[in-house]
Amino acid sequence: MQSDTEKVTHSGPGTRFKPKLLPMDLAIKYGFLVLLLGLVIFFSLVAEGFAGPYSAVFIFQSVAITGILALGVTATLVVDGFDLSIGSVATTSLMLSSYVLVVWEMNAFVAVVACLAMGAIVGFINGLLIVKMRVPDLLATLGMMFLLIGLQRIPTQGRSIATGMILPDGRVTEGVFSKAFLALGRHRFDFFIENLIPVSVIVLLVIGFLVWGFMELTRHGRLMYAIGSNERAASLAGASVNKYKILAYMISGVLASVGGILLAARLGRGDIASGNNLLLDSVAAALIGFAVLGAAKPNAFGTIIGALFIGILLQGLTMMNAPYYTQDFVKGAVLVVALVFTFALSRRGGVH
Amino acid sequence: MTDTVVSLEYLGGKLVQNTAVKITDITKAFGANNVLSGINLELNSGQVTVLMGANGAGKSTLVKVLCGVHRANSGTIRLYGEAFSPTTPSEAIRAGVVTVHQSINDGVIPDLDIASNLMLDHLAKPGGGFFLNKRKNHAEARKVAAAMALDVDVTQLVSELGLADRQLVAIARAMAHKPKLLILDEPTSSLSAIEAKRLFELLDHLRKSGVAILYISHRMSDIRRIADRIVSMRDGKISGVFEDSPLDYESAVNAMLGYSMTDVDIAIPEAGEPVMQLNDISLRPESQPFSLDLHSNEVVAITGLVGSGKTELAAVLFGLSEPCSGQMKLLGKTYRPCSQRQAIEAGVFLCPKDRANNAVVQGFDITKNITLPFLKRHATFSFLNSRSEHATAQRTIPNLGIVCQSDTDDIGSLSGGNQQKVMIGRWLAEKSNFLLLDEPFQGVDIKARRDIGHKIRETAVGRATLVLVAEMDEALEIADRILVMFDHTVIGDHRNQDIDLKLVLAQVAGQQSEQTGSTEYAI
Numbered sequence: 068m069q070s071d072t073e074k075v076t077h078s079g080p081g082t083r084f085k086p087k088l089l090p091m092d093l094a095i096k097y098g099f100l101v102l103l104l105g106l107v108i109f110f111s112l113v114a115e116g117f118a119g120p121y122s123a124v125f126i127f128q129s130v131a132i133t134g135i136l137a138l139g140v141t142a143t144l145v146v147d148g149f150d151l152s153i154g155s156v157a158t159t160s161l162m163l164s165s166y167v168l169v170v171w172e173m174n175a176f177v178a179v180v181a182c183l184a185m186g187a188i189v190g191f192i193n194g195l196l197i198v199k200m201r202v203p204d205l206l207a208t209l210g211m212m213f214l215l216i217g218l219q220r221i222p223t224q225g226r227s228i229a230t231g232m233i234l235p236d237g238r239v240t241e242g243v244f245s246k247a248f249l250a251l252g253r254h255r256f257d258f259f260i261e262n263l264i265p266v267s268v269i270v271l272l273v274i275g276f277l278v279w280g281f282m283e284l285t286r287h288g289r290l291m292y293a294i295g296s297n298e299r300a301a302s303l304a305g306a307s308v309n310k311y312k313i314l315a316y317m318i319s320g321v322l323a324s325v326g327g328i329l330l331a332a333r334l335g336r337g338d339i340a341s342g343n344n345l346l347l348d349s350v351a352a353a354l355i356g357f358a359v360l361g362a363a364k365p366n367a368f369g370t371i372i373g374a375l376f377i378g379i380l381l382q383g384l385t386m387m388n389a390p391y392y393t394q395d396f397v398k399g400a401v402l403v404v405a406l407v408f409t410f411a412l413s414r415r416g417g418v419h
Numbered sequence: 420m421t422d423t424v425v426s427l428e429y430l431g432g433k434l435v436q437n438t439a440v441k442i443t444d445i446t447k448a449f450g451a452n453n454v455l456s457g458i459n460l461e462l463n464s465g466q467v468t469v470l471m472g473a474n475g476a477g478k479s480t481l482v483k484v485l486c487g488v489h490r491a492n493s494g495t496i497r498l499y500g501e502a503f504s505p506t507t508p509s510e511a512i513r514a515g516v517v518t519v520h521q522s523i524n525d526g527v528i529p530d531l532d533i534a535s536n537l538m539l540d541h542l543a544k545p546g547g548g549f550f551l552n553k554r555k556n557h558a559e560a561r562k563v564a565a566a567m568a569l570d571v572d573v574t575q576l577v578s579e580l581g582l583a584d585r586q587l588v589a590i591a592r593a594m595a596h597k598p599k600l601l602i603l604d605e606p607t608s609s610l611s612a613i614e615a616k617r618l619f620e621l622l623d624h625l626r627k628s629g630v631a632i633l634y635i636s637h638r639m640s641d642i643r644r645i646a647d648r649i650v651s652m653r654d655g656k657i658s659g660v661f662e663d664s665p666l667d668y669e670s671a672v673n674a675m676l677g678y679s680m681t682d683v684d685i686a687i688p689e690a691g692e693p694v695m696q697l698n699d700i701s702l703r704p705e706s707q708p709f710s711l712d713l714h715s716n717e718v719v720a721i722t723g724l725v726g727s728g729k730t731e732l733a734a735v736l737f738g739l740s741e742p743c744s745g746q747m748k749l750l751g752k753t754y755r756p757c758s759q760r761q762a763i764e765a766g767v768f769l770c771p772k773d774r775a776n777n778a779v780v781q782g783f784d785i786t787k788n789i790t791l792p793f794l795k796r797h798a799t800f801s802f803l804n805s806r807s808e809h810a811t812a813q814r815t816i817p818n819l820g821i822v823c824q825s826d827t828d829d830i831g832s833l834s835g836g837n838q839q840k841v842m843i844g845r846w847l848a849e850k851s852n853f854l855l856l857d858e859p860f861q862g863v864d865i866k867a868r869r870d871i872g873h874k875i876r877e878t879a880v881g882r883a884t885l886v887l888v889a890e891m892d893e894a895l896e897i898a899d900r901i902l903v904m905f906d907h908t909v910i911g912d913h914r915n916q917d918i919d920l921k922l923v924l925a926q927v928a929g930q931q932s933e934q935t936g937s938t939e940y941a942i
Contacts, residue, residue, distance in 0.1 A: 286794035
């Protein structure tokens with residue numbers, strides 16, 4: 068992996084002094100995909116068992132939830148906003164679905180609908196805070212993050228939710244995670260090999276496709292990009308800026324709650340300590356996505372590649388027996404390199 | 420800073436014109452694109468050199484090389500004999516080359532008070548002491564402001580100032596450096612006539628003290644007032660230097676454009692039915708109400724000083740704000756838009772001023788910038804039809820003479836004039852009942868200005884067109900009818916035929932009586 072990064076960073080300054088910009092453009096456009104490919108080849112050669120369908124599925128599964136949240140972050144980045152509350156929305160959704168199933172003893176459908184509604188409401192409130200109350204986006208969603216982290220602990224006095232736990236009023240819970248709900252996290256579809264593709268991966272692909280289509284193919288997506296680039300111009304061209312901004316935060320909230328549902332279904336309990344890394348990982352994925360194909364803007368395809376990149380890197384390092392505590396460092400380093408790709412290398416020539 | 424003072428002192432009281440800046444064979448290319456190809460130019464101390472050039476001629480690039488933003492590919496610059504090749508803007512400033520950029524907010528920090536803005540570069544100077552002496556700072560700032568005849572409270576925040584005052588603060592800040600070469604890039608583009616006059620007085624004063632001044636402008640009135648010498652640029656080369664008095668303005672324009680511009684002849688068409696009717700509108704609670712009919716087929720220009728209420732009128736017409744009193748009628752029906760969307764749906768389009776902030780969407784290509792307001796027209800069930808979008812763009816590009824490689828060029832790769840053409844094309848792409856253009860000629864060269872004006876007049880049939888301009892030349896060039904605004908009301912209405920310019924100018928200056936004689940706002 069080391070050698071690959073060097074190759075790419077060297078090609079940068081080397082080409083800068085030549086009048087021809089072609090190699091530079093290529094590096095910007097395909098650099099990250101080449102890096103990804105190089106990474107896969109490198110791990111396949113070095114780490115035993117990396118190149119196999121089950122390893123691939125494991126990566127996809129670990130990437131799926133991060134990727135879904137990252138798509139939400141992407142939606143807010145498109146309108147030049149930012150959502151710091153996604154991680155806590157996901158964990159709130161995890162706790163809420165567990166509460167509905169285990170304490171209220173309702174079915175999977177109610178649990179899912181309750182979580183999606185919660186995500187939409189949180190996103191709507193975020194949007195209102197930003198658009199109507201004029202709170203800066205980072206601060207509004209930071210406040211919401213703290214609020215939710217606290218809120219999700221109140222009903223259970225800070226304890227995890229599982230069948231048989233004792234509630235604050237002394238009652239013992241009897242509800243269980245229904246089979247249908249657990250299937251969301253644990254069922255695997257056959258794909259050439261039996262039990263290969265997990266549900267979460269399908270959900271990621273479907274949501275990724277929907278977000279991509281919405282942003283790239285519809286006029287709503289176009290207007291959201293316009294708002295992100297020049298809000299005033301978009302407004303003077305007749306776009307309902309406030310509505311689209313609120314919509315972006317609602318998309319973000321709903322997708323984060325989907326991530327939480329999948330996490331709950333995989334864990335099978337309302338684990339209070341899960342999901343700590345979700346915020347940073349998904350933000351990193353969305354920002355790495357800027358660099359993919361030289362887009363230099365938030366985009367759904369890049370976001371998924373970004374999530375995949377982190378997933379492959381971590382899986383490979385784990386299989387090479389790198390200690391767990393080096394993971395955050397590696398993620399940070401990748402993010403910094405990706406940001407350099409986006410901002411330093413693709414911002415040339417714009418000023419004449 | 421001290422060596423500046425010395426060099427100026429030994430010039431003594433007399434106006435010795437020695438070479439302050441000598442530019443030799445400067446070239447600069449962006450990629451394969453040669454922007455400057457061998458510039459040779461001398462700038463003398465105590466002289467205002469006006470640099471003219473169409474958009475894309477390389478003026479801004481030359482300025483950016485001088486002020487340390489870009490590095491030249493080859494060639495040398497000498498500043499009073501010493502080699503000068505700044506790598507950063509602050510290096511250029513320390514060497515005595517100070518620039519006031521066109522975009523005002525580059526020159527000031529809105530959240531600080533005026534005093535801090537004026538003294539900012541002293542505060543940023545290395546070794547300036549750790550603690551801030553507020554009283555001394557204010558006193559120094561007051562001195563700088565007084566020298567500029569800038570009558571402001573230095574403790575006021577810059578964000579509370581109007582555009583024009585901000586510009587003057589930016590210039591005052593540049594002056595605090597005691598520059599050897601002062602570069603002004605379109606400094607009057609947002610100043611009113613009175614403020615511009617103050618600026619020119621200041622430049623006269625600086626000229627006497629031996630500063631070399633490079634002044635970039637499109638405004639003929641500024642150039643006539645201030646130029647000692649005109650340098651014309653075209654296609655990255657110096658195409659003419661004019662320094663014999665009286666200056667030959669026509670040849671200078673000629674050298675810049677490569678051919679001469681004829682005066683525009685306005686053929687006033689038959690006005691149709693009234694499209695937009697304003698009845699006893701008052702823009703401010705205390706302002707005089709006025710009534711106005713704008714007819715189909717006719718192009719009306721409203722002129723007036725900065726702050727005369729033109730922008731407020733545009734806001735009312737486009738649904739950005741409500742009038743204090745009065746009614747509006749569009750095609751005979753009551754018109755009261757609550758949002759931009761409603762105005763656009765009623766066929767009332769606004770092409771706003773200050774394209775960088777209000778119109779251009781950076782990161783979008785030409786096509787996306789053109790189709791932005793009418794995406795519904797290019798979409799089925801919200802899904803965009805890119806073929807229909809490109810068809811519109813490919814119609815617009817030759818129509819307005821936009822110079823580009825293709826309709827997928829990034830908007831940022833176009834020159835200012837071409838960007839403005841794209842913005843005009845955006846609103847000409849659909850049929851409107853009433854088209855409102857606020858300063859459509861802002862920061863564009865004379866050729867682009869004629870192109871745009873011609874296109875607006877050519878398409879005017881079937882709609883009412885209202886153009887808001889500060890410059891009289893522009894109004895005379897485009898309008899069938901010229902209205903004058905002063906103090907938030909309309910005080911003059913002239914048919915653009917054998918027009919009494921003296922009267923119009925007197926009205927612009929707010930003098931209602933006709934016997935005021937000559938006015939200081941002469942064009």
